[in-house]
Amino acid sequence: MKKRTLIALALGCLLLAACGAEQKQEETTPMTYTQITQEEAQRIMREEEGYLIVDVRRSDEFAEGHIPGAVLVTLETIGAEMPAQLPDKNQKLLIYCRSGRRSKEAAQKLADLGYSQVYEFGGILTWPGEITRD
16 A cells, blocks of 8 residues: 555656646747748738837938838847837837848847747848838
8 A cells, every 4th residue: 555655656746747847848938039021011011000110220221211110129229128119018010120130130039028929021122112211
């Protein structure tokens, strides 16, 4: 009888340890962003509401031309704190830069900060839509 009780306790401990390890792994899984095509970004801009277009280039690049309605949040300003221009971590964010390198880095930084709907769509160099200088 004692042997069965010890075996049952040992199995129970193993089960609890396994569940705890599994839960810990889920908690440390890094957040990520979604990469979409520029055509998909255009579709979202045409058909949806509540999104925010985020340009992560330098301010001089932004002034030379940007996607209409975009807000400037330079890559260098995205750190450990939430950017003031992005107060809603659940808002759909459409991220772009010049060629696509900085936007990928910015998208990951924002995902790491807890933003849940981060969509990266490359660079303005290949943007097929309108560009403005407002």
